[in-house]
Amino acid sequence: MISQVLINGEASDGRIPVTDSSVLRGDGCFEVLKAYDGRPFGLDAHLDRLEASASRLEIDLPDRGDISSWITRTAESLGDCAVRVVVTRGSSVPGEDELPQVIVFGHEWAGDPGPVRLFPVEAPWHAAGVEWDLAGAKILSYAPNLAATRRARKEGFEDALLVTTDSRVLEGPTFSIAWVIEDVMETPTLDLGILDSITRRVVLEAARGLDIEVSEGSWALDRLAEAVEVMALSTIREVQSVSQIGEESFPRGPITARLASVFEALTRQRPKPGN
Ligand SMILES: Cc1ncc(COP(=O)(O)O)c(C=O)c1O
Incomplete structure (x- = not known):
């Protein structure tokens, strides 16, 4: 089920003009949040x-309080849901106004997806640590990422693990x-230009x-051969166990289980009175 779609706060039929630069060129940015019990x-x-x-991206957003209230309204209407916020640049056709559109809508998410198997895919488009204007921005142009997922699926895996051209x-x-090696949790540094994931x-x-x-x-990718447990982290996946990467298999280990339950508790925590 999908919620009422809001565009710049107005109830809408969910259509945006075909002249919008986000449609024509993926020019915009987005967020995906999860709401638990409507929060x-x-x-x-x-x-x-x-x-x-x-x-x-040099896009002027509406007031933060307005966007926040559109998200909250959407979350409240569905309870447990994913809320998508998509910001488009607006029309790129000469003579038309370049008016950014902020689209907010919610949808249900599928329950616990179970462990995931990943296939390593080279990501030559990834900045991989080279500083550039859009480093760290969550931009709409995800076609290369989705192509990597399709590539992994063709190989019989559920998703991809992106690696640089030098692995x-x-x-x-x-x-x-x-992942975990000798009780230490290791994760790629943000200096590699990966998304600063909130999860x-x-x-x-x-x-x-x-x-x-x-x-x-x-x-390097071969470091993972030493891992005793591996986890995928995201708003949608939360703390998900990774059971295989390429030829290597991993059990769902105790650290993944502990972190998954702490994360779950945090998501359901009620704000303290006065907050
Ligand atoms: C490339 C990439 N890395 C990491 C994440 C996880 O980020 P978050 O935990 O903020 O959902 C996402 C989420 O969409 C992503 O697209």
Whole structure:
């Protein structure tokens, strides 16, 4: 089920003009949040990242409070749901106004997806640490990421693990990756130009809170052969066990299980009175 679609806060039939630059060229940015019991999780962090992405693209957003209320209204209408926020640049046709459109709608998400198997795919389009204007922005142009997922599926896996052309581990097409070696949780550093995932942030903080040592760095793919457990992290997946990468298999280990349950508890936590 999908919620009422809001465009710039107005109830809409969900259509946007074909002249919009986001349709023509993927020119825009987006966020995906999850709401639990009708309350969006990590709302401020998602709004911060949306503002940062829009600013990198030089798109003027409506007021933050307005966008926040559109998200909250959508979340309340569905309860447990994913809320998508898509910001388009507006028309790119001469003579028409370049008016950004902020599209907000919610939909249900499928329950626990179970462990995932990943196939390593080279990502030559990934900045992989080279600084550029849109580094870290969550831009709409995800066609290369989705092509990597399709490539992995053709190989009989559920999704891809993106690696640089010299085999450094980056992230999944729509998720971050972390693994455990000798009780240390390792994850690719943000310096590699991977998305500053909000789930990754929350899970790393939870790990530190549980006295699990965390190491952020740059590792070659063959490092994963030493891992005893591997996890995929994202708003949609939460903390998902990775059961296979290429030829290597991994069990769902105790650290993944602990972090998954801490994360779940955080998502269901009620705000303290007065907040
Ligand atoms: C490339 C990429 N990495 C990581 C993530 C996970 O980010 P978050 O935890 O904020 O959902 C996403 C989410 O869409 C993504 O697209």
